[in-house]
Amino acid sequence: MIGNFPFVAVVIMLGLGIYSLMFKKNLIKIAIGLTLIESGANLFLIALGYRKGSVAPIYTMAPEGAKMALPTPQALCLTSIVIGVATTALVLSIIMIIYKKYGTLNTDEIRRLRG
Amino acid sequence: MIEEMSRIVRTMTTLIFGFIMVYGFYVIAHGHLSPGGGFQGGAIVASAFALLLVTYGTNQIQNFLSKDLFSLIESTGLVLFNAFGFLGIGATYFYNCVSNSGGVFGSPTVIGINSGNLNTGGTIALMNMAVGLEVLAAFGVIIMTMSAAAEILNKKEKP
C-alpha cells in the first residue's frame, strides 16, 4: 500500500473535491471544488507514465545510459490544464453575473428569490 | 485590484517586470530543446501582466494595456498556427516539411545525447511562437475584462 501512494493521493484530492461540491452552500467554494477535481485528474495522468529510475524524455544534456519516462501522458496533461483554465474563467464570470443580479452568494437564498 | 499598493511594491515591480517578460520569451523560443514550449511560456508572460495589474490598480492600467490590441494579437496567433499547418499540404495537413532540409530551422540534429542546436526543429519551432502569442493574449484579455467589470460593479453598489 505504501508503494502505491501517488494513486491514494489522487483519491484524496478527488474525495475532497466531491465533498466540497456536494455539501457546501457558498458558490465560490463550489468553484474551488471543481478546480480540485480537475487537478486530481491531471495528477493521475502524470502518475501513470513513470518508469522506476528514469529521467525526463529530453535529449539535451541527458545523463548517460538512463531510461526515459513515457512522454505521451505528459503531452495529454498539457492540453487538460489549459482546458481547465478556460472552464474556471467561465465559471467565475457566471458567478459575478449572479452576484450582480441577486445580491447574495448563498445557493439556498438564490433558489427562493424570484426576479 | 482597485487601488494601488505601497511605494516599496511599486518600485520592485518596475525593476522586475522586464526580466519576467524576457524569461517568458526565452521559454517560448527554446521549446524544442529544453522543457517548455508555447503554453508554458505564454503563461509566464501573462503572469507579468497580472503583476502589473495588481500593483498599480485598474484605473491606471486600463489605458496602458488595451483590450483591442490583445484581441488582435490572439487572432493573429491562431491564424498563423493554422497557416503553418498548411505548409506541407502535399503529404498531409500537419506534415513537417521544413525539418531535415536546408534553410531556416532546417538543420538535422546529432542522434543521441547532444547539447542542442537552435537551428533545428522545422515547423515545431514556428508553431511554438504562434501558440505562445495566442496564449499570452488570451490570458491578457480575460484578466483585463474581469477586473474592469469588477470595478464597475463595485462602483454601482457603493451609494
Added chain:
Amino acid sequence: MKKSIFIISFVFFVAFMVMAAIGMRPFGEPTASEMDDYFIENAQRETAANNVVTTIVFDYRGFDTLGEGTVLFTAVVGVVALFREVAK
C-alpha cells in the same frame, strides 16, 4: 433524511475508490509501452528536435493542439460576451 442518504453514498464512493487505488498495478511499471518506445527511438531522426514531449504535442498529435486552441478562443469569446452589458 435526505442528508443521511448523501453522507452514506459519499462514504461508499470514497471507500470504493480507495480499494481501487490500492489494488492497481504497482507504481513505476507500465505494462503496455510499445507506442512510447517508438516515439523515444525515432523522434530525433524524423523531426530533428530534442524535446520528445514537444514533438508529440505539435507533430505527432497536432490535431489535439488545434482543438485546444479552439477551446481557449471560445472561452475568451464567452467571457467578453458575458460582460458586454455591464460595460454600458
